[in-house]
Amino acid sequence: MSTLKATIIGAGSTYTPELIEGFITRQEELPFNSFALMDIDEKRLETVGNLAKRQLTAGGFRGNFIMTTDLNEAIDEASFVFGQVRVGKMAARISDEKIPLKYGCLGQETTGAGGFMKALRTVPVIMDVAERIKKFAADDAWLINFSNPSGIIAQAVLTHTDVNMIGLCNCAINMVKEIEDTIGTKEFDYEYVGLNHLSWVTSVIKHGETENLVAALSGKAGAAMKNVPEIEYDPALLRAVPYIPSSYLSYYYAREKQLQKCLQAELTRGEICLDLEKKLLEQYADLYLTDKPVELEKRGGSLYSTAAVSVADSIANDKGDIHVVAAKNDGAVPFMDDDDVVEVKCRVDKKGIRPLPVTVYNNYVSGLMQAVKAYEKLTVEAAINGDKDAALAALMVHPLIGDYAKAKPMLDEMLEANKEYLPRFFL
Numbered sequence: 001m002s003t004l005k006a007t008i009i010g011a012g013s014t015y016t017p018e019l020i021e022g023f024i025t026r027q028e029e030l031p032f033n034s035f036a037l038m039d040i041d042e043k044r045l046e047t048v049g050n051l052a053k054r055q056l057t058a059g060g061f062r063g064n065f066i067m068t069t070d071l072n073e074a075i076d077e078a079s080f081v082f083g084q085v086r087v088g089k090m091a092a093r094i095s096d097e098k099i100p101l102k103y104g105c106l107g108q109e110t111t112g113a114g115g116f117m118k119a120l121r122t123v124p125v126i127m128d129v130a131e132r133i134k135k136f137a138a139d140d141a142w143l144i145n146f147s148n149p150s151g152i153i154a155q156a157v158l159t160h161t162d163v164n165m166i167g168l169c170n171c172a173i174n175m176v177k178e179i180e181d182t183i184g185t186k187e188f189d190y191e192y193v194g195l196n197h198l199s200w201v202t203s204v205i206k207h208g209e210t211e212n213l214v215a216a217l218s219g220k221a222g223a224a225m226k227n228v229p230e231i232e233y234d235p236a237l238l239r240a241v242p243y244i245p246s247s248y249l250s251y252y253y254a255r256e257k258q259l260q261k262c263l264q265a266e267l268t269r270g271e272i273c274l275d276l277e278k279k280l281l282e283q284y285a286d287l288y289l290t291d292k293p294v295e296l297e298k299r300g301g302s303l304y305s306t307a308a309v310s311v312a313d314s315i316a317n318d319k320g321d322i323h324v325v326a327a328k329n330d331g332a333v334p335f336m337d338d339d340d341v342v343e344v345k346c347r348v349d350k351k352g353i354r355p356l357p358v359t360v361y362n363n364y365v366s367g368l369m370q371a372v373k374a375y376e377k378l379t380v381e382a383a384i385n386g387d388k389d390a391a392l393a394a395l396m397v398h399p400l401i402g403d404y405a406k407a408k409p410m411l412d413e414m415l416e417a418n419k420e421y422l423p424r425f426f427l
Contacts, residue, residue, distance in 0.1 A: 055290055119149050166353060168325055328342075
């Protein structure tokens, strides 16, 4: 990669200034000479894109900068394509959150029925992006996807295309950061196992020592994410599953509590984010603003740019660093199939992604991962083929749904509400 072009798909996202800040911070290691920002919403692209341009200029960037609604133009000769799309915008998210509640099911953005519907809308769009990367991007280009549900999208792209692709999330990097803060050192090894938004740290051992600190940490570290209502776990639960859970596991550990929180909330998280975005975009439009505002932290994207840009750095500079990303299992997790996309520690360099073997887990972890992976693979099948039977089977196997009397009418209503984004289901 003698010349570096970064393309951001969905650049009208309010997260874009966070990503741009990451590029500026690492400009010596990743000297991008071209940036392309693409979005189908011209107004948002102009507002967010102009702030990104001011950020880059203030940071010393003097290369090529384009804003476009043309996907092919954006991807042309790109070295890295960063995906952060939201098909249907916040209105679709709010629908995803509200409809399942009518059936006594969680409507969270990436978990359960809400995440399922977001996957049906998003997988075809990212698959189209992947096809265009093969046609128009640089030969050694990489797709680094943050679009949710990240794990399901990675399952689709990595098993149905040969595009270089990494599924990324800021959950793991925040969990590791919280462990560092809790034990007061960065000098430790850890094991991380799971799927995207279904993951655990199962081992934490300080350098030079042998004691696994996870049992002591499981009630103190877990990196609560801004978009997940916090739940306090009983000691008995933490003994039964003695690992540090990601925030999203609260939807599985405490389903009824989380459901009641959603039912009792005055606003859904999507409605809260809609208001946050309105305020952020008003700030972004300030022609004197040259940095991301602190209010962006309320959107829940902590360390987003660090995760994305550091992975690109590892590839471009052949560093062989360790990152937690979504990748094909290839034997790393012994109870999962080789083609199952898992979220584990991986060594990342120019040659690609190599998952590291996982040794610490229990039957709860393996059982839940296998069940949710079955749901993910059925969801991919449904999204790619417009297959209603696979869609219903996906909801039936999901541990948070699994009830035909709820799943069938909920699926029918959600498909109808998303008809304009799901042409494959209405042929």
